[in-house]
Amino acid sequence: MSKSISGFSKLSKRGKLRWLVENFFKDPENVMRELMSYWLLNEEEQKILDGFSENTISNFYLPFGVAPNFVINDKTYAIPMVIEESSVVAAASSAAKFWMTRGGFKAKVISTKKVGQVHFMWSGDANKLEEVFSDLKIKMQEDAAGITKNMVERGGGILDIQLINYTGVEKDYYQIKVNFETCDSMGANFINSVLESFAVSLREFVAVQDHFADEEKEVTVIMSILSNYTPECLVRTWVECPVSELGDFTNDIDAEAFAKKFCMAVRIAHIDQYRATTHNKGIFNGVDAVVLATGNDFRAIEACGHTYAAHDGHYRSLSHCKIENGIFKFWLDLPLAVGTVGGLTKLHPIAKRSLEMLGNPNAEELMMIIATTGLAQNFAALRSLVTTGIQQGHMKMHLVNILNHMGANQEEKDAACKHFIDKVVSFNSVRLFLDEYRSGTSGNVKKKSILKN
Numbered sequence: 431m432s433k434s435i436s437g438f439s440k441l442s443k444r445g446k447l448r449w450l451v452e453n454f455f456k457d458p459e460n461v462m463r464e465l466m467s468y469w470l471l472n473e474e475e476q477k478i479l480d481g482f483s484e485n486t487i488s489n490f491y492l493p494f495g496v497a498p499n500f501v502i503n504d505k506t507y508a509i510p511m512v513i514e515e516s517s518v519v520a521a522a523s524s525a526a527k528f529w530m531t532r533g534g535f536k537a538k539v540i541s542t543k544k545v546g547q548v549h550f551m552w553s554g555d556a557n558k559l560e561e562v563f564s565d566l567k568i569k570m571q572e573d574a575a576g577i578t579k580n581m582v583e584r585g586g587g588i589l590d591i592q593l594i595n596y597t598g599v600e601k602d603y604y605q606i607k608v609n610f611e612t613c614d615s616m617g618a619n620f621i622n623s624v625l626e627s628f629a630v631s632l633r634e635f636v637a638v639q640d641h642f643a644d645e646e647k648e649v650t651v652i653m654s655i656l657s658n659y660t661p662e663c664l665v666r667t668w669v670e671c672p673v674s675e676l677g678d679f680t681n682d683i684d685a686e687a688f689a690k691k692f693c694m695a696v697r698i699a700h701i702d703q704y705r706a707t708t709h710n711k712g713i714f715n716g717v718d719a720v721v722l723a724t725g726n727d728f729r730a731i732e733a734c735g736h737t738y739a740a741h742d743g744h745y746r747s748l749s750h751c752k753i754e755n756g757i758f759k760f761w762l763d764l765p766l767a768v769g770t771v772g773g774l775t776k777l778h779p780i781a782k783r784s785l786e787m788l789g790n791p792n793a794e795e796l797m798m799i800i801a802t803t804g805l806a807q808n809f810a811a812l813r814s815l816v817t818t819g820i821q822q823g824h825m826k827m828h829l830v831n832i833l834n835h836m837g838a839n840q841e842e843k844d845a846a847c848k849h850f851i852d853k854v855v856s857f858n859s860v861r862l863f864l865d866e867y868r869s870g871t872s873g874n875v876k877k878k879s880i881l882k883n
């Protein structure tokens with residue numbers, strides 16, 4: 431049977447699902463029923479979700495969790511987090527609680543510029559283009575006035591326009607680089623519309639320059655698109671307290687030893703790229719979860735964050751740590767282009783509730799909340815790594831996931847949690863435990879057989 435199809439997008443949702451289950455699944459009726467069971471009962475709401483994408487056949491669920499007790503700039507938040515990985519929300523909550531009694535998190539937005547580019551080829555005398563560029567800038571802005579009007583009224587718009595001559599790197603290649611302020615919207619549509627208008631203006635402008643030679647009256651626009659690299663849309667978040675107030679940690683680590691080990695862990699992530707990647711991944715565990723919960727674009731945030739992590743030419747930790755005059759300081763600088771209006775932010779029913787949970791912040795406040803969740807996550811991960819190791823906390827959650835996967839009931843789960851308190855959790859050891867528990871030998875589960883696995 432052929433598994434390709436033409437006109438798939440034109441089928442009804444049910445038709446798409448029917449074709450899919452009949453061609454790709456062994457038990458079509460059951461799979462069809464199962465996937466349809468995830469459709470929302472409210473048809474209007476389902477239509478809104480379907481409208482976000484194409485060829486939708488069902489909804490894909492992810493846990494929607496909350497990390498309470500986040501004090502940021504003296505305001506207390508319960509932070510919504512959408513993430514499939516166990517321990518992340520627990521870690522964020524525990525870091526929030528830790529810092530709540532030590533002054534909380536502080537955060538400030540450093541800058542809010544977004545960037546867009548028109549990339550084009552032009553085979554002329556670069557001086558001639560530079561000479562007329564200020565006139566071109568006026569034309570581009572006048573031609574785009576219909577698009578920028580609303581944004582200007584909201585306090586944003588085009589900040590500046592530059593001509594970049596890349597012909598030293600690539601023959602005939604130039605770029606118009608534009609900085610934007612997009613206020614509370616992420617601004618992707620706005621920026622792309624302005625850039626496409628600029629591209630048309632550019633072509634029209636060179637075509638009527640009488641002093642240009644014939645071949646100079648033509649440009650080839652390669653593309654007009656925003657840049658997801660926004661190093662000047664930057665937020666800083668930090669915590670600090672006297673080292674002596676950090677308290678004592680498991681495994682007999684005192685505050686001073688903890689602070690030193692912690693700072694060294696951050697330092698290692700500045701030196702070594704293998705560690706830096708994992709370290710930053712931990713930061714994005716927190717960042718992405720809030721970005722998703724608030725209906726923002728996590729791919730854009732990740733792409734930008736990782737480029738920023740390499741902004742001095744070497745991929746490094748995004749967070750920093752120092753001990754100065756007995757004060758422990760831990761901070762994160764992160765570029766975050768997010769919005770609280772437009773996009774999915776108000777359309778997605780749960781994103782809307784997430785923003786409401788946060789007190790309907792503006793984009794700058796949301797930047798601070800997101801970055802702080804990243805810093806909290808990083809703090810929690812490093813605290814575990816330099817004290818107990820990460821597996822202790824992780825494995826508790828992992829154990830529950832394995833037990834759920836194996837269909838354990840509550841009694842079995844309770845018994846397993848007790849049993850594995852001081853033992854290594856693995857799929858095999860849990861299976862063995864359950865087998866023995868179920869066959870009644872659990873009271874004295876044979877340690878030997880479990881350890882073998």
Ligand code: MEV
Pocket residue numbers: 515708709710711712713715811812815820
């Ligand atoms: C796991 O998702 C994230 C960590 O690996 C981060 C880190 O190592 O810093 C725990």
